[in-house]
Amino acid sequence: MDPPALAPAAPDAGAAAGSRPIGRDFIRRADAAGAARRAALQRRRVPRRSDPVPPVRKASSRKPTPAEAPPGLLPSLAAAAAVAAVASAPWLDGRWGAWQLAAVTGGAALVVAAFAVREWAGRTTGALALPAALAPLAGLLALGIVQALSPTGGGDLETAAGTLAPHWTPVTVCRPSTRQTASWLAAGLAILFLAAQAGRFAAGRRVIWWGVAGTACAFAVVGVLGRIGRAADWGLVASLEGDAGLTGAFFAGFNRNHAAQLLNVGLAAALALLARGGGKTAWACGATIAAGLLVTGSRGGLAAAPLGLLLSAAALAAFVRPREGESPAAGPVGDGRGAPRAVRFSLIGAGVATAGALLSLWGLGVEGTVLGRWEGTRDRGVWESLRERREHWADAVRVAGDLPLFGAGLGTHRYATPPYLTRPNPAWFTHADNQYVELLVEGGAVGVALLIAAAGTLVWGVRRAGRAGAADAVAAAAFAAAALGVQGGFDYGITRAPVWLAATALFGAAVAAGSTGVAAGRETTNGTRFLAVGVAGATALVGGWAAWETARAAPATIYREPNLLVADPAGWSAAEVEAEVARLEAALAARPDDAEAGVALARLQIRQYRDAAAEALAADPAAADLTPSQLDRLTDPGLGALLALGPGGGERLATLRADERVRRYLRPAYGRLLAARRVCPFIPRLDLNLARLAWTEPSADPTGERFLTALRRNFPADVPAQIAAARRADRLGLTATANAGWAAVLAMQPERAAEVASGLAAADERATRDPVLAAALAADGATLGVAGRFRGLLPEDLAAQIAVADAAAAVDAGLASLVADAALAAADADGPPLPANVRAAALRLTRRDAEAVAALEEHLAVQSRDREARVRLIDWLITDRRPDDAADQLAILNALEPDSGAVRSLSARLDRVREAERRAGRSSGRESDSTKDGGGARREGRGVLKGADRRP
Structure with missing residues (x-):
């Protein structure tokens, strides 16, 4: 409780008469101290219900910042x-x-x-x-x-x-x-x-x-x-x-x-x-x-x-x-x-x-x-x-x-x-x-x-x-x-x-x-x-x-984004293909310029045509003796372009265009591909498919040469497409178009020269069997044969020519030797000297094996960490029946690549050569010489790898 207030004393008569009461100043000071204490207590105590409500303070004009204010609705x-x-x-x-x-x-x-x-x-x-x-x-x-x-x-x-x-x-x-x-x-x-x-x-x-x-x-x-x-x-x-x-x-x-x-x-x-x-x-x-x-x-x-x-x-x-x-x-x-x-x-x-x-x-x-x-x-x-x-x-x-x-x-x-x-x-x-x-x-x-x-x-x-x-x-x-x-x-x-x-x-x-x-x-x-x-x-x-x-755009998303197709459409059943065709047709109705949807639908319609053609052939007794590869060629939608060759090609094409399967599947597919090309002309393989179906519409280009040429121009780095286009051009007698495609392949990937040589050989074989195609080739002046035509496709760089010849040796060793010999002669005559490893490859192709090995060893003396060249040298030495020299090079390779796949493979080959020599009775003297040299570690297969400790 608050202390009782001290009431001031009433003045008496003496005071009134001017007398001064005792303690007046003390009381005044005590009153002031009490008031101060009461005020301090009032500030500290908790307010009670009976206390008067304090007046409402005026709100501040400062608005809260966004960090302080609630966000609101x-x-x-x-x-x-x-x-x-x-x-x-x-x-x-x-x-x-x-x-x-x-x-x-x-x-x-x-x-x-x-x-x-x-x-x-x-x-x-x-x-x-x-x-x-x-x-x-x-x-x-x-x-x-x-x-x-x-x-x-x-x-x-x-x-x-x-x-x-x-x-x-x-x-x-x-x-x-x-x-x-x-x-x-x-x-x-x-x-x-x-x-x-x-x-x-x-x-x-x-x-x-x-x-x-x-x-x-x-x-x-x-x-x-x-x-x-x-x-x-x-x-x-x-x-x-x-x-x-x-x-x-x-x-x-x-x-x-x-x-x-x-x-x-x-x-x-x-x-x-x-x-x-x-x-x-x-x-x-x-x-x-x-x-x-x-x-x-x-x-x-x-x-x-x-x-x-x-x-x-x-x-x-x-x-x-x-x-x-x-x-x-x-x-x-x-x-x-x-x-x-x-x-x-x-x-x-x-x-x-x-x-x-x-x-x-x-x-x-x-x-x-x-x-x-x-x-x-x-x-x-x-x-x-x-x-x-x-x-x-x-x-x-x-x-x-x-x-x-x-x-x-x-x-x-x-x-x-x-x-x-x-x-x-x-x-x-x-x-x-x-x-x-x-x-x-x-x-x-x-x-x-x-x-x-x-x-x-x-x-x-x-x-x-x-x-x-x-x-x-x-x-x-x-x-x-x-x-x-x-x-x-x-x-x-x-x-x-x-x-x-x-x-x-x-x-x-x-x-x-x-x-x-x-x-x-x-x-x-x-x-x-x-x-x-x-x-x-x-x-x-x-x-x-x-x-x-x-x-x-949703229906064609799986064809637009890579790796979204959960299965290969080539393995779909006929019912699945039919359902997908209906889905894509509805999508194109809503979005007619969807290029990917159009291409996907056209490819499925080509699949439907092939299924229908295969079903008709299966029901024809005359086709009972045909092989699967022959049936596949007969159902190829690009077959119609081949019918345009020779006399009477126009009549045959007209008859084929009137076929119900062509009118139902291939002609709509060609129209969709053409519409997609007008919107997005650079979709991969689009021109290749257009070239196969160009014959379905009456035009001045039934062979699709225009699209084959555009494919080579618009996709110069698509090597598989270039090869497919060149092969098709060869089948149709379009030699100039085919040559341009083959030359592009050799320029970009010389290691695919074997495919080029095979394609040229197949085209030459067809020309000898087909008088119509032979006449077309003769009219174009393309009568040089495989060798002459192959040499005409080679790049200008001599090293590239040798690389092409090296790759082509797997198919035609004589052709490869011819190209390599010409490149060596050109280099010796007026060209700059070839690098040692390139010259070694050319010498090997012309059967100068000892010179080739020496040239490759010269290259490795400078480029000792060239793994590819060393593997090639070991392969040559094993092929030439020089197992000791091969073992030395194999030890060096094993030091560079311990127990690698190449080392294991070459070691196994070397073991087989040694075993064959022992069986033939030709290795006894060599083994004794190797033992005198401390080469006993090379015996019996696994010893080849131990040679790395003996030779640096």
Whole structure:
């Protein structure tokens, strides 16, 4: 209780008379002290119900910052829509993916429309965030739309030289591919815009981080379990790169590098959660994603992770600052004061990630495994492992020389580059495996400039987020930009829908962290209202367009993406073929210019024709004695072109064209192929199939010579196609066309000279048996025979001629000797001296064996580590019955390659030669000489390997 107040004493009469009472000053001081004590107690005690209610203080005029304020309904809906798009992307494909896009972009339009309604009613001001990164990406989308609408298409760009005609205006070499790529770009921009609405608020960003990280975590769990399952079934060493990333064909269109990019985006989101003070759940999520990244075996993805962490640490240290007046040591994590902790985590994580990457890639270097691919990279060197890619990049950049400003069209890399390839490659590059080169090919200088502008706006947005104290946004954006930017130099995963949508959601939330809205702090204006309505309409349009385009393109997706066909169509039953034909016909009805769908349908119709023709032959008694190869030739749809040769060819063709099977299957197939060529003229093997079916339509080119010539021009590096076209031209008597094809094969791959020689021999044999074909050849002046014709196809370089002769020796030793002798004579007469190993090969072909061995030994004296030359020398010595010399060279090879496959194979051959000599009674003297020389270690097979200890 409060102490009782001391009442002042009443003045008495004496006081009134002027007398002074005793203690008056003391009482006054005591009253003052009591009042002070009561006031202190009142300030400290807990208020009671009976106490009066204190007056309401006037609210502060300072608005809460986005890091402090709750996100509100509309940003929360935007965050939910963005997370829904990201979370569903890895699991949906085809028409399901179209429904996904429709739902998400429809939700985006509703969110913006709701904002517009509230803005119009004056109930909100400036809640719309438009990050600067939208502008250059919207410019890239506009470029794709203009390319898709351009009147100049692929058929207009083809030239007689086989390259693309130079153009300075927007064009596309494949309109449907450009249109589909632009639609997915639009979908990504819608997700970026959605994420930006929630990214201005700390709570909204947290939803985005958990959505991206959770999706990547689920993907990693499925992948790790799938890898464990495969290891249990097949063993770790049986894991193949064809696993499509982590779990086989479960993720359509994904490979291990794409999976690594998605997981790196998830790691960026996990880092953002940790920068905001995330607990054990965030740590567990990040660790799971890291485990999934390790089992992918992606070298680029593993190398990008530590670099991303280092850049994240640098960005946090450079950009994040606490707000003015706040202590760096106090306050919640995530408003600028958690940056030092995130920097430390990033630096430690970079070291751990580097150690883990080296451990997984270097330590598990088992030959034949995905993880063991690094072993080969380490042995050959990084540049050697990138040789094919670097060659392809050099060829692809040449496209930009003809289409410098606007490129060949978004999504058209696979169609624009084949005419420019200079070397054959076993893999058809559907993408450049380098996002920057690919953008240069598809978007030209304008596309690259827009990419640079997008990078600049990203840096600017992250810098603003750092000034606002959003350490989580800075950490996430820096890590993702570094990881995707590094891996983008060796892969194209950003073009995959899951990676693209996850990246746009993450960057959208990050760059909006420092934004305050379009009209924040200003009253509602008509401009702001109309802006909201315009954005809502644009979002609905681009999202609906993306969903519509995806749905129309879905039926042919399995033919557009490599390795998506689960079975070879050649093994399908008739019912399966019929069902697939009906499906593709419906797809083409909805999307008539889908080139891949048209080509796939035409090939299935050719299959139907062959099945129907085989069924008719099986029912014909006259065909009972035909062999399977003869039946196969009779059902070949290209047979009609052969009937055009000789007198009466026109009548025979007319009769064949009237056949019901031709009218039902082959003529529609030819029409579909021709339509596909007008849209995308550079689809592989398209011209070869057109040449086989050209006779089905009355024209001036029943043999298809025009398409055979175009195949040689448009696909100069497709060696199997060149061989097929040359063989067909020989069968039709088109000698000039065939010679051009054979010459191209020898120039690109001299080791295939045996196939060329066989093809020429087969053509010569047909000419001797077919008087009509012989007359056609005589009219063309092609009467030189196999040898003369083969020599006319040789390249000008003498070393290349000898390489061709060496390869042709397996089929015709006399022809090879003739070519090698002529090359040696030319070199001795006026040419530069041949390298020792090349001269050795030529001498061997002309049967000067001793000189050949001496020349090859001379070469090895200089190039002692030339494995191929040493193996060849050992082979020659064994063939020449010189086992002691062969054993010496084998010991050297074993020292270079201990117990390799080549050593074991040659050692076994040498053992057989020695055994044969002993059986023939010719080796006794040699064995005694070898014993005197200390060569007893060479006896009995395994002793050859022990010779490595005796001879260096």
